[in-house]
Amino acid sequence: MSDPFVVVGGDAAGLSAASKCARESDRDVVVFERGRWVSYAHCGTPYYVKAEVDDLLSLTSLSPDEIDERGIDLRRDHEVTGIDVDAGTVTVRSRSREFEQPYGDLLIATGATADAPFEGTDLEGAFTLHHMDSAAAMRAFLEEPGTVDPASVGDGFADEALVARHAERDPPERAVIVGGGYVGVELAEAFSAWDLDVHLFQRGERLLKPFGDAVGETVADELRERGVTLHLDTPVERLRGTDDGELAAVVCGNEELETPLAAVGVGVRPASDLAAEAGIDLGASGAVAVDEYGETAAESVYAAGDCAEDAHAVTGDQAWVPLGLTANRAGRAVGATVAGDPTPVGTVAGTAVVKAFEQECGRAGILDHDDARETGFEPVSETITAGSRSGYYPGNADTTVTLCADRGSGRLLGGSVVGTDRAAVRIDTVSTALEAGMTVGEVERLDLAYAPPFSPVWDPVLVAAKVLNGTLDEE
Amino acid sequence: MSDPFVVVGGDAAGLSAASKCARESDRDVVVFERGRWVSYAHCGTPYYVKAEVDDLLSLTSLSPDEIDERGIDLRRDHEVTGIDVDAGTVTVRSRSREFEQPYGDLLIATGATADAPFEGTDLEGAFTLHHMDSAAAMRAFLEEPGTVDPASVGDGFADEALVARHAERDPPERAVIVGGGYVGVELAEAFSAWDLDVHLFQRGERLLKPFGDAVGETVADELRERGVTLHLDTPVERLRGTDDGELAAVVCGNEELETPLAAVGVGVRPASDLAAEAGIDLGASGAVAVDEYGETAAESVYAAGDCAEDAHAVTGDQAWVPLGLTANRAGRAVGATVAGDPTPVGTVAGTAVVKAFEQECGRAGILDHDDARETGFEPVSETITAGSRSGYYPGNADTTVTLCADRGSGRLLGGSVVGTDRAAVRIDTVSTALEAGMTVGEVERLDLAYAPPFSPVWDPVLVAAKVLNGTLDEE
Numbered sequence: 001m002s003d004p005f006v007v008v009g010g011d012a013a014g015l016s017a018a019s020k021c022a023r024e025s026d027r028d029v030v031v032f033e034r035g036r037w038v039s040y041a042h043c044g045t046p047y048y049v050k051a052e053v054d055d056l057l058s059l060t061s062l063s064p065d066e067i068d069e070r071g072i073d074l075r076r077d078h079e080v081t082g083i084d085v086d087a088g089t090v091t092v093r094s095r096s097r098e099f100e101q102p103y104g105d106l107l108i109a110t111g112a113t114a115d116a117p118f119e120g121t122d123l124e125g126a127f128t129l130h131h132m133d134s135a136a137a138m139r140a141f142l143e144e145p146g147t148v149d150p151a152s153v154g155d156g157f158a159d160e161a162l163v164a165r166h167a168e169r170d171p172p173e174r175a176v177i178v179g180g181g182y183v184g185v186e187l188a189e190a191f192s193a194w195d196l197d198v199h200l201f202q203r204g205e206r207l208l209k210p211f212g213d214a215v216g217e218t219v220a221d222e223l224r225e226r227g228v229t230l231h232l233d234t235p236v237e238r239l240r241g242t243d244d245g246e247l248a249a250v251v252c253g254n255e256e257l258e259t260p261l262a263a264v265g266v267g268v269r270p271a272s273d274l275a276a277e278a279g280i281d282l283g284a285s286g287a288v289a290v291d292e293y294g295e296t297a298a299e300s301v302y303a304a305g306d307c308a309e310d311a312h313a314v315t316g317d318q319a320w321v322p323l324g325l326t327a328n329r330a331g332r333a334v335g336a337t338v339a340g341d342p343t344p345v346g347t348v349a350g351t352a353v354v355k356a357f358e359q360e361c362g363r364a365g366i367l368d369h370d371d372a373r374e375t376g377f378e379p380v381s382e383t384i385t386a387g388s389r390s391g392y393y394p395g396n397a398d399t400t401v402t403l404c405a406d407r408g409s410g411r412l413l414g415g416s417v418v419g420t421d422r423a424a425v426r427i428d429t430v431s432t433a434l435e436a437g438m439t440v441g442e443v444e445r446l447d448l449a450y451a452p453p454f455s456p457v458w459d460p461v462l463v464a465a466k467v468l469n470g471t472l473d474e475e
Numbered sequence: 476m477s478d479p480f481v482v483v484g485g486d487a488a489g490l491s492a493a494s495k496c497a498r499e500s501d502r503d504v505v506v507f508e509r510g511r512w513v514s515y516a517h518c519g520t521p522y523y524v525k526a527e528v529d530d531l532l533s534l535t536s537l538s539p540d541e542i543d544e545r546g547i548d549l550r551r552d553h554e555v556t557g558i559d560v561d562a563g564t565v566t567v568r569s570r571s572r573e574f575e576q577p578y579g580d581l582l583i584a585t586g587a588t589a590d591a592p593f594e595g596t597d598l599e600g601a602f603t604l605h606h607m608d609s610a611a612a613m614r615a616f617l618e619e620p621g622t623v624d625p626a627s628v629g630d631g632f633a634d635e636a637l638v639a640r641h642a643e644r645d646p647p648e649r650a651v652i653v654g655g656g657y658v659g660v661e662l663a664e665a666f667s668a669w670d671l672d673v674h675l676f677q678r679g680e681r682l683l684k685p686f687g688d689a690v691g692e693t694v695a696d697e698l699r700e701r702g703v704t705l706h707l708d709t710p711v712e713r714l715r716g717t718d719d720g721e722l723a724a725v726v727c728g729n730e731e732l733e734t735p736l737a738a739v740g741v742g743v744r745p746a747s748d749l750a751a752e753a754g755i756d757l758g759a760s761g762a763v764a765v766d767e768y769g770e771t772a773a774e775s776v777y778a779a780g781d782c783a784e785d786a787h788a789v790t791g792d793q794a795w796v797p798l799g800l801t802a803n804r805a806g807r808a809v810g811a812t813v814a815g816d817p818t819p820v821g822t823v824a825g826t827a828v829v830k831a832f833e834q835e836c837g838r839a840g841i842l843d844h845d846d847a848r849e850t851g852f853e854p855v856s857e858t859i860t861a862g863s864r865s866g867y868y869p870g871n872a873d874t875t876v877t878l879c880a881d882r883g884s885g886r887l888l889g890g891s892v893v894g895t896d897r898a899a900v901r902i903d904t905v906s907t908a909l910e911a912g913m914t915v916g917e918v919e920r921l922d923l924a925y926a927p928p929f930s931p932v933w934d935p936v937l938v939a940a941k942v943l944n945g946t947l948d949e950e
Contacts, residue, residue, distance in 0.1 A: 012932075044865055044927045058867035313922065324932050325925045346920035353924040362924055390519055392533035422897050424929040428936075429903045431922050436911030445821035447788065447906050449828040449837055450800045452519045454899045457487075457799050461903075 003104035004028035004073075005338050006090060008080045008274065010038035012324060013305025013331030014109035015062060015072075020335025022071045027339065029072045030101065032092055034079035036157045037132045038064060043324055045135035046186035049142070050193045056136055056154045083108075083278035085298040105300045105338040108280075108288060109331060110271040112306035112322050117267035120239025124165065125172075125247035129183045129265040133159040141166040141261060142194050172261040173197060176250045178236045179265035180207035182354045185219060187263050188228045189357050199257060201231045201250065203266070208354065212367040214383045214402045215418045219356040226357050239264075270307045270320060283309040285320035294334045294345045302338070304330035304345065313347040313435050314365050314413055315375040321348045350414075351431040353424040362427025365414025365434045367404050372414075378407040382468040386460040388421035390452035397421035401464040403430070403440065410439040410472055417460065429461050440469045478579035479503035479548075480813050481565060483555045483749065485513035487799060488780025488806030489584035490537060490547075495810025497546045502814065504547045505576065507567055509554035511632045512607045513539060518799055520610035521661035524617070525668045531611055531629045558583075558753035560773040580775045580813040583755075583763060584806060585746040587781035587797050592653075592742035595714025599640065600647075600722035604658045604740040608634040616641040616736060617669050647736040648672060651725045653711045654740035655682035657829045660694060662738050663703045664832050674732060676706045676725065678741070683829065687842040689858045689877045690893040694831045701832050714739075745782045745795060758784040760795035769809045769820045777813070779805035779820065788822040788910050789840045789888055790850045796823045825889075826906040828899040837902025840889025840909045842879050847889075853882040857943040861935040863896035865927035872896035876939035878905070878915065885914040885947055892935065904936050915944045 005021050007014045010033030022029045031038075039062040047053045067074045075094070082091040089100045114128040121127075125141070127134040136158040140148045148167040150160045175191040177184045180202035191198045200207075200223065206216035207223070207230075220230060231252070239262060240249045249256040270287035281297040283289040288303035290296055292311065296303050306322035310330065326348045336343040351364040366372045372379035381404040389396040399419035405412050415430035417423050433443050444465035450457050458466070480496050482489045485508030497504045506513075514537040522528045542549045550569070557566035564575045589603040596602075600616070602609040611633040615623045623642040625635045650666040652659045655677035666673045675682075675698065681691035682698070682705075695705060706727070714737060715724045724731040745762035756772040758764040763771055763778035767786065770777050781797035785805065801823045811818040826839040841847045847854035856879040864871040874894035880887050890905035892898050908918050919940035925932050933941070 041865060041867075041927070041932070043925070044867055047868060047927060052869055053867050055867075061866075323925070325934075325937075326922060328932050329920065344920075347922070349922040351922045351924050353926040353929050355926060355928045360929065364922070390516060391536075392516075392519055392528050392530075393522060394527055422900050424924060424926065425897050425900050426903070428901070428921075428923045428934070429907050431924070432904050432907040432911070432913075435917070435921055436907070436913060438907075438911060442910070445804065445819075446903075446910055447801060447822070447824040447826045447839070448903045449826050449899060449906070450518070450798065451828040451830060451899065452516070452522060453830045454828050454835065457516070457803050459800075459903070462800075 002027070003088065003102045004030050005105045005107070006101060006103035007031040007107045007109060008090065009033060009109035009111055009305070010074060010076070011040060011109065011111055011305070012327040014107065015039045015067065016328045016331030017107050017109065017304060017335035018072045019070055020332045021339045024336060024341065025339035027104070031072055031074045032078040032080050033074065033076045036076055038062070038067065038074065038076065040132050041324070042130045042132065045132065046183060046190045048135050049138050049187065050190035051139070056132065056158065059132070080274060083274065083301070085278055085280065085301060088300070105302065107334055108275050108301065108303040108307060109305045110274055110307045112268050113271040115267040115269060117264065118236060118238045120241060120247070121264050123239055123241040123247040124245055125260045126239050126262045126264060129263055130268065132157070133162055137162045137166040138261070138263065141169055142171055143167065145170060172259070174199070174259045174261070176201065176257060176259040176262040177265065178250070178262060181265055182208070182352070184265045185223070185354060185356045188223055189355070192226055192228060198227070199229045199231060201234050201236050201252065203235045205233050208361065210352065211361055211363040212402055212416045214400050215361045215363065215416050218400060218418045219359055219361060222357050222359045270322070272307050275303060275307070283318045283320070285309055287320040289318060292344045293337050293342060294330055302334045304334050310345065310348040313349040317375065319348070321350050323352060347435065349431045349434045351427060353427060355424070358420045359418055360420065360422070360424035361416070361418045362424045363414070363416040364427050364431040365404070365412070367402065367414045367416055372404065377413055379404050379413060380407050380468065380471060382464060382471055384460070384464045384467050386458070386463040387456045388419055388423065388460065389454060390456050393452040395421060399423050399426070399460040401460045403464045403468045405440045405468055405472060407472060410441055412438050412440050412443055415464070422454070426459070426461055440465050440472060444469050477502070478563065478577045479505050480580045480582070481576060481578035482506040482582045482584060483565065484508060484584035484586055484780070485549060485551065486515060486584065486586055486780070487802040489582060490514045490542065491803045491806030492582050492584065492779065492810035493547045494545055495807045496814045499811060499816065500814035502579070506547055506549045507553040507555050508549065508551045511551055513537070513542065513549065513551065515607050516799070517605045517607065520607065521658060521665045523610050524613050524662060525665035526614070531607065531633065534607070555749060558749060558776070560753055560755065560776060563775070580777065582809055583750050583776065583778040583782060584780045585749055585782045587743050588746040590742040590744060592739065593711060593713045595716060595722070596739050598714055598716040598722040599720055600735045601714050601737045601739060604738055605743065607632070608637055612637045612641045613736070613738065616644055617646055618642065620645060647734070649674065649734045649736070651676065651732060651734040651737040652740065653725070653737060656740055657683070657827070659740045660698070660829060660831045663698055664830070667701055667703060673702070674704045674706060676709050676711050676727065678710045680708050683836060685827065686836055686838040687877050687891045689875050690836045690838065690891050693875060693893045694834055694836060697832050697834045745797070747782050750778060750782070758793045758795070760784055760793070762795040764793060767819045768812050768817060769805055777809045779809050785820065785823040788824040792850065794823070796825050798827060822910065824906045824909045826902060828902060830899070833895045834893055835895065835897070835899035836893045837899045838889070838891040839902050839906040840879070840887070842877065842889045842891055847879065852888055854879050854888060855882050855943065855946060857939060857946055859935070859939045859942050861933070861938040862931045863894055863898065863935065864929060865931050868927040870896060874898050874901070874935040876935045878939045878943045880915045880943055880947060882947060885916055887913050887915050887918055890939070897929070901934070901936055915940050915947060919944050
């Protein structure tokens with residue numbers, strides 16, 4: 001029997017690949033996960049912190065038993081510490097031993113990691129994001145002391161000692177968020193639901209920068225209206241602790257804001273060190289470079305998910321776009337490929353959606369003009385606000401759409417949408433048009449849905465295309 | 476000065492064309508409308524009947540004064556009774572006179588019409604649909620006597636005598652709908668809101684036939700759950716009246732159901748008689764045949780909107796797809812063309828959405844296998860049900876998607892969607908993919924939006940594409 005398909009990392013890309021390969025072939029499949037959590041949706045953690053989702057385990061889509069039933073040899077608490085691409089082996093360290101594991105094919109699916117961007121993120125009460133244990137501890141901290149049974153949180157998955165320490169503390173009255181990206185904005189909503197005094201620090205002047213100005217401004221207004229204090233253009237310098245090692249304050253220059261709870265959502269980068277140390281090429285983004293099948297420069301070594309690059313649908317270039325669907329999809333494609341059915345991992349349009357209280361935000365493609373020019377385009381953008389439904393129909397709400405196109409070719413480059421009524425899913429029209437390489441003129445002539453309760457005659461995306469097309473015609 | 480741009484019909488297509496031409500050129504623009512209503516959204520009438528929309532006039536997007544301000548010479552109560560394509564004139568009849576009007580360009584935008592499909596539709600209390608006066612009278616009938624001031628309804632637009640007669644009658648306790656298309660389903664919701672005993676008669680076994688079986692079944696279940704009595708496979712034979720000329724009952728064979736109110740939504744066809752009598756070619760559908768600019772076989776004579784055919788995005792053939800957006804869009808394109816900027820009217824994907832109580836339904840392209848085979852395709856369909864959000868996120872709801880593809884080429888032919896949570900707008904993904912001529916494999920690899928509150932990792936459309944692609948691969 002040939003050497004197994006070995007997967008490093010037990011989350012979206014890794015388990016999608018393992019499941020697909022196990023289903024489609026009789027190869028042995030081994031997954032090494034250095035932690036306890038597997039197959040979890042960290043995108044859902046803000047809603048657990050908010051207590052809109054009650055059971056942290058419900059964020060996992062497969063249990064270890066279910067993974068076992070799929071014929072996958074899952075080893076948790078097993079860290080892959082090295083890859084020998086010439087020998088075709090990985091070095092694995094568990095609690096009790098270290099060993100060499102040969103592979104026939106290898107998938108690196110190590111995800112993203114949050115580097116400590118400044119001093120103090122290891123203080124008690126300070127959390128880096130995108131981690132299930134952080135979510136468990138934050139929620140325990142927010143609940144009244146004595147109401148959380150640490151053993152019940154994540155039932156054997158979570159760091160029980162960490163949860164126990166936070167479950168004993170008095171709930172905070174203030175929460176600070178550092179970083180105004182997706183998770184920062186989602187946590188602002190989560191902490192507000194606990195009636196905390198919520199502060200959000202953002203280094204630059206805009207929230208949700210990849211979503212462009214129109215979305216960033218709308219979301220800033222929304223957060224302020226909901227009582228969140230925004231500190232824009234305010235880089236955090238460090239977190240200051242008490243003598244007991246608990247978080248005491250967030251420090252920015254000469255100012256500081258006292259807080260027992262801080263969520264730090266900056267410093268995320270691809271977890272590509274393992275690949276780099278094995279001599280496998282990284283791309284310009286620092287993520288692992290791969291071909292259209294997800295294969296790295298090393299033979300039979302693949303990379304997928306948040307640690308790897310993807311081909312961008314608009315530019316054709318490699319880009320680092322760490323998001324959930326594309327991680328699942330790329331993993332699944334690699335699983336099919338190593339099972340004997342070569343399957344491209346597909347391109348990414350950079351589609352992302354996020355909820356900011358009642359505002360639904362979406363983005364896709366290239367919105368930033370500097371980014372567009374760097375790729376050789378001459379960008380032109382228009383932003384419009386139109387109704388989400390017929391004007392006379394109850395529930396009609398302002399929907400703001402930005403579309404960006406290339407002046408010379410008229411090709412659509414990207415778009416964003418924000419509004420309170422079914423706004424987010426409308427970005428799928430833009431994503432689909434981007435993947436199809438449509439011009440703005442073609443988008444303007446799309447036959448989109450119209451019925452008074454759901455959309456006006458001219459869908460907001462069509463209105464934006466009409467206006468942008470007019471601008472392109474003028475000059 | 477050259478002869479004017481003459482438009483026959485003052486609704487979506489006609490006024491879109493007139494407005495565009497008046498804005499983009501200095502041509503004289505004359506619009507003849509045989510009735511009183513102009514620029515109205517008949518798609519909104521069910522919501523006026525339901526009393527979710529309170530002012531019938533709010534369904535109009537432009538008043539006669541606003542139309543005048545756009546430099547359009549609007550003549551209401553002016554019926555065009557004939558076209559002389561050789562002389563380049565139309566015959567116009569107003570209350571006081573008949574005259575010949577020369578045209579430089581002519582647009583036929585006469586819309587659709589409801590033929591009386593059986594005896595009795597002229598009885599008091601029986602209404603054919605898609606008419607603003609019918610909506611006004613139905614609403615007056617539903618209100619308590621003495622509460623409606625007929626002069627306040629549509630303020631000079633509606634048929635005041637008709638409204639007055641219905642405003643005086645005791646409200647009905649039962650309402651019958653004949654026809655299970657869009658408007659029939661929408662009126663079932665509207666009448667139910669008035670707590671009536673609602674019955675819907677449908678000739679065939681499915682509601683919303685163009686939406687396919689999955690949507691039809693879901694909507695039938697929804698209507699029954701909401702207390703609507705469905706009479707499927709039950710063709711209505713005639714409406715029986717009292718000696719006073721009021722509706723008494725709906726008759727089906729030996730059975731009859733007493734009712735003072737019936738809405739008849741069958742027998743709709745393109746209002747193409749005026750064109751046909753002028754010797755202008757009709758298509759196989761009975762609607763006016765046009766080229767890609769909306770021009771008919773007669774020089775300088777255009778047709779747009781519900782009276783005209785359009786090119787279908789999937790088949791490339793001409794088809795009759797009478798819907799609001801495409802009427803507006805085709806009218807606007809004709810207006811640009813006659814103003815000197817030749818503009819294609821675009822293709823139609825047959826996108827339609829409808830609300831059935833809480834169920835949101837959408838369809839696009841070709842779903843019916845017989846239709847697909849007639850056009851030379853070998854259709855294969857799959858239907859799946861998936862979540863609208865992450866499974867753990869509150870509000871996650873079943874969303875059923877059907878996709879249909881051609882076996883040989885893998886090309887997407889059509890799709891439908893039904894569900895209670897943001898289901899309808901998801902059809903825009905399908906419409907856009909159809910206009911782009913995508914294969915199911917390409918749809919499966921679309922980078923669609925994912926965030927727990929709005930969509931699961933695999934959007935229901937992606938799940939359907941995945942399953943359908945698997946089926947296509949198998950054989």
